[in-house]
Amino acid sequence: AQSVTQLDSQVPVFEEAPVELRCNYSSSVSVYLFWYVQYPNQGLQLLLKYLSGSTLVKGINGFEAEFNKSQTSFHLRKPSVHISDTAEYFCAVSEWYSNYQLIWGAGTKLIIKP
Amino acid sequence: DGGITQSPKYLFRKEGQNVTLSCEQNLNHDAMYWYRQDPGQGLRLIYYSQIVNDFQKGDIAEGYSVSREKKESFPLTVTSAQKNPTAFYLCASSSGTGRDTQYFGPGTRLTVL
Numbered sequence: 001a002q003s004v005t006q007l008d009s010q011v012p013v014f015e016e017a018p019v020e021l022r023c024n025y026s027s028s029v030s031v032y033l034f035w036y037v038q039y040p041n042q043g044l045q046l047l048l049k050y051l052s053g054s055t056l057v058k059g060i061n062g063f064e065a066e067f068n069k070s071q072t073s074f075h076l077r078k079p080s081v082h083i084s085d086t087a088e089y090f091c092a093v094s095e096w097y098s099n100y101q102l103i104w105g106a107g108t109k110l111i112i113k114p
Numbered sequence: 115d116g117g118i119t120q121s122p123k124y125l126f127r128k129e130g131q132n133v134t135l136s137c138e139q140n141l142n143h144d145a146m147y148w149y150r151q152d153p154g155q156g157l158r159l160i161y162y163s164q165i166v167n168d169f170q171k172g173d174i175a176e177g178y179s180v181s182r183e184k185k186e187s188f189p190l191t192v193t194s195a196q197k198n199p200t201a202f203y204l205c206a207s208s209s210g211t212g213r214d215t216q217y218f219g220p221g222t223r224l225t226v227l
Binding site for chain 2: 034102
């Protein structure tokens with residue numbers, strides 16, 4: 001992947017409201033797509049990943065993402081957020097022939113307003 | 115429990131000193147990675163290793179060095195040649211292909227005084 005763009009550096013949303021975090025990538029080959037979450041002062045953990053098959057992927061904590069090949073996007077969604085979802089979310093891409101490297105977006109901070 | 119440990123959690127360094135960050139995994143993973151995280155910049159790859167006794171430079175290797183003498187361990191040395199070492203350092207491991215999940219340690223926050 002040439003690059004990964006997370007369009008919003010911060011997304012404020014009220015508790016129990018839906019949220020979408022946007023991710024676009026540029027690549028001319030087939031890719032694998034990942035969303036990771038980082039809680040404050042911690043490492044990252046995998047939320048979900050797309051490898052092949054169904055373009056709608058479900059992950060942990062009620063999150064899901066949809067791969068759109070024509071728009072080269074992999075947006076993350078949750079229908080109803082909770083205060084515990086406050087974290088930074090990273091989109092990452094690897095190209096099918098790559099055996100090591102993830103290309104990372106800059107991250108989106110999800111801010112939950114009570 | 116399987117996982118990745120990093121130590122120390124916080125590290126303070128005087129200018130001109132070398133420091134070594136520890137990373138250990140018991141997941142039996144072949145591949146290990148070191149990333150640097152700065153606010154608003156995502157993760158940048160410093161070094162990676164796909165097998166014992168072999169490692170490759172990532173995007174920002176200047177001023178850093180690594181070793182991989184054991185499968186479980188991948189220490190990172192931040193040398194005095196690194197111009198701006200203050201950052202959050204993350205170690206990760208995976209089975210070693212592009213489709214595999216990378217598992218992360220809790221990180222080490224390095225501050226240069």
